[in-house]
Structure formats: structure tokens, C-alpha cells
Amino acid sequence: MDSAATNPLDLTFAALADPTRRAILARLATGDASVTELAEPFAMSQPAISKHLKVLERAGLISRGRDAQRRPRRLDAAPLAEATMWLERYRQFWEARYQQLDALLAELKKDELKKHEARAPGKRRRRKSR
Amino acid sequence: MDSAATNPLDLTFAALADPTRRAILARLATGDASVTELAEPFAMSQPAISKHLKVLERAGLISRGRDAQRRPRRLDAAPLAEATMWLERYRQFWEARYQQLDALLAELKKDELKKHEARAPGKRRRRKSR
Numbered sequence: 001m002d003s004a005a006t007n008p009l010d011l012t013f014a015a016l017a018d019p020t021r022r023a024i025l026a027r028l029a030t031g032d033a034s035v036t037e038l039a040e041p042f043a044m045s046q047p048a049i050s051k052h053l054k055v056l057e058r059a060g061l062i063s064r065g066r067d068a069q070r071r072p073r074r075l076d077a078a079p080l081a082e083a084t085m086w087l088e089r090y091r092q093f094w095e096a097r098y099q100q101l102d103a104l105l106a107e108l109k110k111d112e113l114k115k116h117e118a119r120a121p122g123k124r125r126r127r128k129s130r
Numbered sequence: 131m132d133s134a135a136t137n138p139l140d141l142t143f144a145a146l147a148d149p150t151r152r153a154i155l156a157r158l159a160t161g162d163a164s165v166t167e168l169a170e171p172f173a174m175s176q177p178a179i180s181k182h183l184k185v186l187e188r189a190g191l192i193s194r195g196r197d198a199q200r201r202p203r204r205l206d207a208a209p210l211a212e213a214t215m216w217l218e219r220y221r222q223f224w225e226a227r228y229q230q231l232d233a234l235l236a237e238l239k240k241d242e243l244k245k246h247e248a249r250a251p252g253k254r255r256r257r258k259s260r
Contacts, residue, residue: 010147017143022216029220077223084221086152087214090159093207 008060009086012079015059020044021052025061028075032065038073138190139216142209145189150174151182155191158205162195168203 015021024038039049053073056062060079065072145151154168169179183203186192190209195202 007149009152010149013143013147016216017140017147019137019140022139025220029223075220075223077220077227080217080220081224081228084214084217086146087210087217090155090205090207090210091214093159093205094211097207098211 008079008082011059012061012083015055015061016083018052018055020049021056024049024052024056025075028062028073032072032074034070034072138209138212141189142191142213145185145191146213148182148185150179151186154179154182154186155205158192158203162202162204164200164202 016025020042023041027033027038027041035046035049035053038053039046042049053062057064061076062073063076065074146155150172153171157163157168157171165176165179165183168183169176172179183192187194191206192203193206195204
């Protein structure tokens with residue numbers, strides 16, 4: 001439990017595993033915002049939003065601005081860089097998979113074309129003679 | 131609750147928010163493995179590992195091979211591609227931050243050099259006259 005709490009990647013991925021928190025980060029990507037401003041687009045109470053903000057803060061994904069009255073929240077993207085770096089190690093796997101799918105699709109298209117030609121050889125010849 | 135359960139990104143990020151599950155994926159990146167093989171490097175019971183495997187399966191990150199006896203698990207990287215794509219939208223933010231840090235570092239180095247030169251102007255002149 002303790003090691004989980006201190007692993008930055010655990011905190012980052014856990015913080016990202018919620019649509020409201022991802023939406024808050026997307027909003028902050030357009031500029032700093034106060035808690036009231038952040039709560040606005042959601043059908044959520046301010047305490048519920050504050051709870052989400054705390055999770056994001058603990059993960060180091062947001063911080064508080066200097067303005068003591070508004071306390072605007074700001075996006076801190078460094079943990080996202082670390083998460084991306086972890087995921088990048090698996091890029092070869094999904095790229096290989098997409099290449100397999102591309103090859104399969106090309107094969108299917110070729111088969112489809114062959115079937116089409118076998119079904120209507122006359123049509124094809126007629127077209128050629130024009 | 132229900133919408134959270136059906137959002138693939140929620141499932142992917144939640145599955146990644148645990149060091150054991152990330153280690154299992156890293157192991158499967160080197161090749162398919164049975165549950166017994168996956169459990170080996172961890173000081174964990176097989177039921178505990180099975181629980182982690184269920185979370186990874188539900189997120190679509192692993193699947194079961196054809197071998198009915200061993201039931202080897204295989205890495206499915208497609209959800210990782212989706213997670214990376216989501217994170218990529220924030221690349222500009224951390225790159226901007228790193229550029230700021232680079233600029234700050236360059237500024238600090240320049241200041242340090244100036245201070246050094248101010249402290250030992252003679253040394254510098256002597257070196258120049260050689």
C-alpha cells in the first residue's frame with residue numbers, strides 16, 4: 001500500500017482513470033481556471049469537484065496559482081510526460097499489430113477483387129475491348 | 131458508475147495504476163506466459179495474480195492463447211495505443227515546460243560564467259595571452 005502511494009506512475013494513471021478528471025485536465029490545457037469555473041460544465045457539487053482536484057493535485061498534475069482569492073488551478077504536464085514514456089515502450093507492439101491488420105486488409109481486398117473478376121470475366125473483357 | 135465501467139480509457143488507465151500489473155505487461159512484452167510463469171517473479175499467491183490478470187483482461191490488455199492446458203496469456207497493445215493518443219494531446223505542454231527549463235539552465239550557466247570571470251579576470255587574460 002505504502003509503495004503504491006509513493007509510486008508516481010500509480011498516482012498518475014489512477015488520476016487519469018476517470019472521465020471527469022480527464023475533462024478537468026483538458027479544460028486546464030486551455031488556460032488556468034478557478035474551482036468554480038472548473039465545476040461549471042459538470043453536473044457536480046463543488047465538494048465533488050474538489051475531491052477530483054485533490055486526486056489530480058496529489059498526482060502532481062495540477063497546482064495552485066499565486067492569486068490568493070481565486071486560487072486558479074494550472075496544468076502541470078510533467079507526470080503526463082512520464083506516463084507517455086512508459087507507454088512508448090509498447091509502441092512497437094501496437095504498430096506491429098496495425099501492420100498485421102493492414103496486411104490482412106490488403107489480402108482481403110485482393111481476394112475480393114479476384115472473386116469479382118471470376119464472377120464477371122465477360123464484363124471485364126468487354127470493358128478492355130473498348 | 132456504469133458509464134465509467136464502459137469507458138475503455140478508464141479501464142486502461144485503472145489497469146495501469148498498479149506496479150504488479152505494469153510488471154505483468156512488461157513480462158508479456160517478452161513473450162506469452164502461463165499464470166504460473168507470470169506469478170513466479172512476485173511474492174504473491176496465484177489467486178492474487180489471477181485478480182490482477184482479470185483487471186488486465188477486462189481492460190483488453192491481455193488475452194488467452196489457444197493452448198487449453200497452459201492457457202498462456204498474451205499482450206494486447208491496442209488499448210495502450212489509445213491511451214498514448216490521449217496523452218499525446220498534452221505533449222506540447224511538457225515540451226514547452228522542458229524548453230523553459232532549458233532556457234533557465236542556459237541563463238544560470240551564463241550567470242555562473244560571468245561571476246567566475248568577474249572573480250578571476252586575471253586568470254582569463256593570462257590564458258588568452260598564451
